[in-house]
Amino acid sequence: MDVAIIGFGTRGQYYAYLFKKRNVNVVAVCDSDLQKLQIAKNKYSVAGDRLFADEKEFFGKGKMADLLVVSTQDADHYGHAVQGLEIGYDLLLEKPIASDLKECIEIRDMSIQLNRKIFVCHVLRYAPFFTSLKKELESGKFGKVVTINMTENVSYWHQAHSYVRGSWRSAENSTPMIIAKCCHDLDIIVWLTNSDCEYVSSYGDLSYYKRENAPEGSADYCYDCRYIADCPYSADKIYIKDRAEKGRLNWPCNAVVPSPTTETLKAALKRGQYGKCVFKCDNDVVDHQVVNMRFINGATASLTMTAFGDHSRVIFVHCEKGELYGYLEENKIHCDIFGKEHYTIDTNSSKDVFSGHGGGDERMIEDVINATEGAQSSTLTSVAVSVQSHIIGFNAEKSRLDNGRSIKLSEQ
Numbered sequence: 039m040d041v042a043i044i045g046f047g048t049r050g051q052y053y054a055y056l057f058k059k060r061n062v063n064v065v066a067v068c069d070s071d072l073q074k075l076q077i078a079k080n081k082y083s084v085a086g087d088r089l090f091a092d093e094k095e096f097f098g099k100g101k102m103a104d105l106l107v108v109s110t111q112d113a114d115h116y117g118h119a120v121q122g123l124e125i126g127y128d129l130l131l132e133k134p135i136a137s138d139l140k141e142c143i144e145i146r147d148m149s150i151q152l153n154r155k156i157f158v159c160h161v162l163r164y165a166p167f168f169t170s171l172k173k174e175l176e177s178g179k180f181g182k183v184v185t186i187n188m189t190e191n192v193s194y195w196h197q198a199h200s201y202v203r204g205s206w207r208s209a210e211n212s213t214p215m216i217i218a219k220c221c222h223d224l225d226i227i228v229w230l231t232n233s234d235c236e237y238v239s240s241y242g243d244l245s246y247y248k249r250e251n252a253p254e255g256s257a258d259y260c261y262d263c264r265y266i267a268d269c270p271y272s273a274d275k276i277y278i279k280d281r282a283e284k285g286r287l288n289w290p291c292n293a294v295v296p297s298p299t300t301e302t303l304k305a306a307l308k309r310g311q312y313g314k315c316v317f318k319c320d321n322d323v324v325d326h327q328v329v330n331m332r333f334i335n336g337a338t339a340s341l342t343m344t345a346f347g348d349h350s351r352v353i354f355v356h357c358e359k360g361e362l363y364g365y366l367e368e369n370k371i372h373c374d375i376f377g378k379e380h381y382t383i384d385t386n387s388s389k390d391v392f393s394g395h396g397g398g399d400e401r402m403i404e405d406v407i408n409a410t411e412g413a414q415s416s417t418l419t420s421v422a423v424s425v426q427s428h429i430i431g432f433n434a435e436k437s438r439l440d441n442g443r444s445i446k447l448s449e450q
C-alpha cells in the first residue's frame with residue numbers, strides 16, 4: 039500500500055511518520071509551502087517529480103497512490119476531497135469533513151455514489167479510553183445510556199495557540215470552534231448513545247481574549263511587553279521556556295515554523311502571529327460554549343467546551359443500571375453498577391502507545407491500513423457515521439447565534 043498526501047503541515051507530516059513506521063510508502067506530496075516539500079523529500083524520500091506546490095498539477099497527474107490523505111486546512115477540505123474522489127482515490131480525510139454542513143453532506147453522498155471509502159480522522163474513537171468505555175457499555179451490564187455529560191477542557195495555552203493566535207481563530211476562515219475542536223466530542227457522544235440526535239441548543243461566547251482584558255500598558259507583541267516573564271500566555275513561556283529549552287520541538291512549535299529550533303522560533307515569534315498578545319489578536323471564535331442534545335432514543339447529553347481548564351476531556355455516562363466516568367489523561371474508567379462494588383478499568387497498559395489523542399492516532403492508522411489492504415471491510419470512522427457529529431455541531435453554532443434556540447435536526 040502507498041499514500042499521497044495533500045497538506046504536509048503538522049498533521050500531514052505526523053501521518054507520514056505513522057504510515058512509514060508501518061512500511062507504507064508516501065509516494066506523492068502536495069503543499070503550497072516549499073519548505074514542507076523539502077521535508078517530504080528529505081525525511082520520506084519522495085521523488086522530485088512527485089512533489090507538487092500546485093494543487094492543479096497534483097490532481098492533474100491522476101491517481102498516484104492507494105489512498106489520499108487530505109490534511110490541508112478546514113476550508114480546503116471540500117475542494118481537495120471532491121477532486122480526490124473524482125480521480126479515483128479513497129480518502130483519509132482530516133476533520134472537519136468540510137467547513138459547512140452542505141459540503142459535508144455532499145462529500146458523504148459522493149462517497150456513496152462513487153463507491154469510495156472515506157475515513158474521517160475522528161481519532162478519539164480509537165483511544166483505548168473510549169474503546170474500553172464503549173465495550174463496557176456494550177456488555178449490557180449498565181443498561182441503556184440515559185444521559186452523558188462531557189467536558190472538553192481545551193486549556194488556556196492550547197486555546198491561545200490554535201483559537202486566539204492560530205489557524206482556527208476565525209470562524210469564517212476556518213470553522214466554528216464547536217466544529218473545529220469539538221466534532222470529536224460530539225462524535226463520541228453519538229457513538230456512545232448509539233442514536234441520532236433529534237434536538238440541539240447551544241450558548242457560548244468569546245469572553246476573555248479581547249482587547250478590553252489586556253493588562254494596562256501591555257504591548258502588541260510578547261517580546262516587547264513588560265509582562266513577558268509572568269503572563270501565562272507569554273509566547274516566550276509557551277514555545278521557548280516550556281518546550282524548546284526542554285527539547286520538545288514538535289507540536290505546537292512546528293506550527294510556528296516548519297523546522298523549529300530555539301533560534302528559528304524566537305525569530306518567528308518576535309513579530310509573527312504566534313508572538314502576538316492574546317488580547318490583541320483578530321480572533322472571533324468562542325472561548326466557552328455549552329451544547330444540549332436530545333437523541334431519538336430519548337437519551338440526553340450536554341457538552342461543555344472551555345478554554346479555562348486543564349488539557350483534557352472528562353466524561354460521565356449515566357445509564358439505567360449504573361454509571362461510568364473518567365478523565366482521558368488518567369486513562370482509567372471508574373464504574374459503578376448500582377448496589378454493587380465499584381471497579382476501575384485501567385486502560386494504561388505499558389505495551390500500548392498513548393501519545394497522539396490518547397493513543398487514537400496510531401490505532402486509527404492501523405485500521406485504515408487494514409481496511410485499504412482488504413484485511414477488514416470498514417473502520418470506526420466512515421464518513422457516513424462521522425457526518426452526524428457535524429450535523430449536530432453546525433446546528434449548535436446556528437443555535438448559539440440565535441440565543442440558544444432549540445433546533446429540530448430531522449427538519450434540516
Ligand SMILES: NC(=O)c1ccc[n+]([C@@H]2O[C@H](COP(=O)([O-])OP(=O)(O)OC[C@H]3O[C@@H](n4cnc5c(N)ncnc54)[C@H](O)[C@@H]3O)[C@@H](O)[C@H]2O)c1
Pocket residue numbers: 044045046047048049050068069070071074092093109110111112114132133134159160161205218293395
Ligand atoms: N484529527 C485531529 O485530531 C486533528 C488535530 C489537529 C488538526 N486537525 C485538522 O487537520 C488539518 C490540518 O491541520 P494542521 O495543524 O496540520 O495545519 P497546518 O496549517 O499545519 O497544515 C496545513 C498545510 O496545508 C498547506 N496548504 C495550504 N493550502 C494548500 C493548498 N492549496 N494545497 C496544498 N497544500 C496547502 C499548508 O502550507 C500547510 O502546510 C486541519 O483541518 C485541522 O483541523 C485534526
